[in-house]
Amino acid sequence: MNSLKHFLLSLFFIFPILSIAQTGKIDSSNIVTLRIDPENARGAAVSQVFDEVKFIPLETTKESLFGSISTLKIINKHFLIFDYDTRSVLIFSSEGKFRAKLNATKIAQDKNDKSKTDFYGFMTENIDGVDLIKIFTEKYFYYFNLDGKQLKKTSTKNFRYLNEIKLADSVTKVRQHYVYRKEKDSVVHEIGIINKKDSIGYFSFLPKRYETDEFWGSGKSVYDYGVKNELIFINYYDYNLYKITPTKLSLAYRIIFPANNSLPKDFSTNPAYIKKRGEYFQNNPKVFYGLSDPYLFGDNLFLKMSNFGFEPSLKKAIIYNLKSGEITSISDIEPDERSSFLPVTDASGYFYDFKNKGFHLYDEGYLYTSYSSLAMFTFKEQLSDKYKDFSPEMANYFKTQDKKSNPIIIQLKPKTN
16 A cells, blocks of 8 residues: 555656746635534435436456446446456446456566556546546556557656646646646645646645645545536535636635534644544544535535544435525435335445445436445345336346346436425
């Protein structure tokens, strides 16, 4: 794990020098304050929350068998899955048909290279209009197509940036861990908004901060939530949701939780917490140390909170209606006919796949989560003979597969009001 951590951090801080740059001021002119008490969250039926539910079994073969979904992406109507346990990238069609598997055996080792080749994850990159899978090891980037064919490799020495997102205007780039002066004491920014005119950085810090303090992340920091030319940004130890647009970073929502769920106001500035943050979270297991999965569908804001304790009664994934103020507990969404009476989150009380991983992905109006086949077959057994009206795909899945088969992807289309 240490080699992985050092490798990823080294990639984060390799950036081009930009001649025009400035530190930006956050626009808070349209801030909305939300007071959210998760204990007021109530359950709901699947059909009250989602307009569409689709279960997508992933084909199980000797080659395609894997454990769990660590990362999920979609390109060209294909699911790309990273399985951390086997360090493999698996490619399935949008209907779950297995297409290819990428792992270290697919890579030809250099004759003089005796080091072990391990995958650290993958990205996607569009090159000349073609979406490719970009897999990184400690020394190289390898590019594959959707058939699993390796097209080229490049050295990580020439790599310029890791996390960069292009907005819909095709001009603006959003870069995480952005450096605009590559000097001995370079200042890094959590977020950089880069375009042809200028580049603006927000939330500056020194590169050595990871050596001098603790940073407990709760997921990604940048989210696409379906609004053109906008992204949502979340910072460490912060209950604010920031909106990224081509020209600025603005404070969109300030969330206030009850005192027993909240960090001390001086948590980020008081030296007493330095190198003791994990200890504080362990001693205060109901405190939310971070936010994740902020998705907005009409008036419904989806949000997930992270804490150190495992208390099933603590509601940590919610839907907040911006008009009514009503709060729905995602983990308490009850199965109904729309989901063939199968759970789509953790309402069954026997498995905690959703609580552990949340939503894997937002893509074109849909949210994606997953369940293991062990969980899915257990759910079916609980139904007994009460309900058998499954989709043809699920009927075939229950007929031909078992509890050891591949996970199932669940595609959900949330309501907007």
